Amino acid sequence: MSQTLDRGLQVLPLLAQGPTGLGEVAEHLGVHKSTALRLLRTLHEHGLVYRQSDQRYRLGARLFALAQEAMESLDVREIAHPHLVRLNEACGHTVHLAVHEEGEVLYIDKVDSRYPVRMYSRIGKPVALTVAAVAKVLLSDLPEAERRTLAEGLDYPLYTPRSTPHAAAFLKELAAVREQGWATDLGGHEESINCVAAPIRGADGRTVAAMSVSTPHVVVPRDELLALLPLVRRTADAISGEFSGRPPTKDTP
Known part of the structure; x- marks a missing residue:
């Protein structure tokens, strides 16, 4: 048999x-x-x-x-959560999971920092599309024509001097994110908060979710946060492998 x-x-x-x-x-x-x-x-x-x-x-x-x-029975949050917890235990910082649904990017999971300074993000809350690292990861995966249409239809509030100012700059950043496979928000939404994000991909290679690590600048300066990027990407790759049923990529930086 x-x-x-x-x-x-x-x-x-x-x-x-x-x-x-x-x-x-x-x-x-x-x-x-x-x-x-x-x-x-x-x-x-x-x-x-x-x-x-x-x-x-x-x-x-x-x-x-x-x-x-x-595929429809898979719950990316359920699969990702243990990985997010392990990442939080390893680095100590706030970890988020987000998805793109009906024109919004929403947090669907969060593991809080062990430090006294906490993030005000909430599960179910939409993120700022033009600056959030998870939004850049998710939107960068859209087909080029769809990215352009979306970018040209958005408002670009200047939350801080580091916020994305207009559609041309946003499209340029999305193209870079698509090429490099990760994104940052270095004080674009709140000057005191920095974030790095990576994609979680399905079996077809398309991005199904994004995960991130966020830290207050007073706890971790930008350069130190960027040093966590390999760990964030390895975690995202492990979730992708489990979600899609394929082994994680061993050579992820």
Whole structure:
């Protein structure tokens, strides 16, 4: 039984590359055509593969439905929370998790700093789109045309002298974030608060959430906070790996 299951698991990635004939499947598995045919028939009965009119096989609709159901049942907050707690224990600072929903970026989890100076952020509260590091991470993943439309439709309040002043500057920053894979807010919303953020990605590589570490400048100067970036990125990569079902990237800086 385990050998049959193993062969079935070998067939699915093969068919993911495109429609495949019985002979190719048998050759790939190293078995006789009759054995491959029995396996394909079983997978076909369960809707995992589909036989086309040209007698070649491709992945079946049931497989895509199962994948969609699995993705919809995933709770990024539930998966991320233990990682956020460990990061907080390692660095001692406030850790946030945020998502982009219906035009807003919202905090969906927070682990407070161990220091007396606390952040006023709250779970469920929208962030300032044009300055928050988590917002930059999430919005940078949008297609270019969508980024441009969004940026040109935003207001750009000058919370501090470091705030993003206009759409052109925001688009330039989003392009840089997209390229480097992380973002900062160094006094852009509150002069005394600095933040670094990294993306959490799904199996398709798209950003599904963003996580960050935030600190008051009186506790950690900007340079020291930036030194935490490798730890933040490793944590985000570990969450991404667990969320998407793939191993985390070992060479993340």
